[in-house]
Amino acid sequence: MKTPWLDLQIHGDERGALVAIETGKQIPFAIKRVYYIFGTKEGVVRGLHAHKKLRQMTFAVQGACDMLLDNGRERIKVHLNNPSKGLRVEPMIWHEMSNFTPDCVLVVVADELYDPNDYIRSYDDFLNEIKKND
Numbered sequence: 483m484k485t486p487w488l489d490l491q492i493h494g495d496e497r498g499a500l501v502a503i504e505t506g507k508q509i510p511f512a513i514k515r516v517y518y519i520f521g522t523k524e525g526v527v528r529g530l531h532a533h534k535k536l537r538q539m540t541f542a543v544q545g546a547c548d549m550l551l552d553n554g555r556e557r558i559k560v561h562l563n564n565p566s567k568g569l570r571v572e573p574m575i576w577h578e579m580s581n582f583t584p585d586c587v588l589v590v591v592a593d594e595l596y597d598p599n600d601y602i603r604s605y606d607d608f609l610n611e612i613k614k615n616d
């Protein structure tokens with residue numbers, strides 16, 4: 483699996499840096515929701531699910547964490563530590579986030595509002611869905 487990175491332009495000057503993300507430009511979907519994860523405790527693993535339909539892009543705007551992406555056949559572990567890089571999390575990708583640094587702020591943009599029914603929280607169910615769609 484190729485790492486689904488998105489490189490963002492840094493608008494930097496003597497004052498510092500700014501990165502913009504806009505629907506239809508850097509983000510290939512209309513953004514309906516933004517959320518951010520911070521203050522994650524040491525040793526915690528978050529995520530542990532796949533989404534049925536949701537499309538997302540994640541950005542470690544501060545600090546670092548790891549993200550495991552698993553399409554049911556292959557898995558890759560990606561280190562997020564660069565605020566000018568986004569990582570795509572497409573539907574039917576099992577994902578787990580770990581090794582959060584104490585200062586990590588993970589910003590996520592999504593193409594849908596929050597819907598608990600869109601989550602597949604059992605890895606066995608996820609694999610069964612993948613097999614069904616083969």
Ligand code: T46
Pocket residue numbers: 515517519528529530538540571590595596
């Ligand atoms: C994902 C990964 C990357 C809401 O009320 N609204 C929201 O939009 C979200 C995302 C969560 N919540 C509530 C539901 C839970 O009571 O916030 C609480 C923590 O959510 P969750 O345990 O799902 O968090 P993570 O870090 O395991 O997963 C999150 C997203 O939920 C998920 O869609 O792909 O980050």
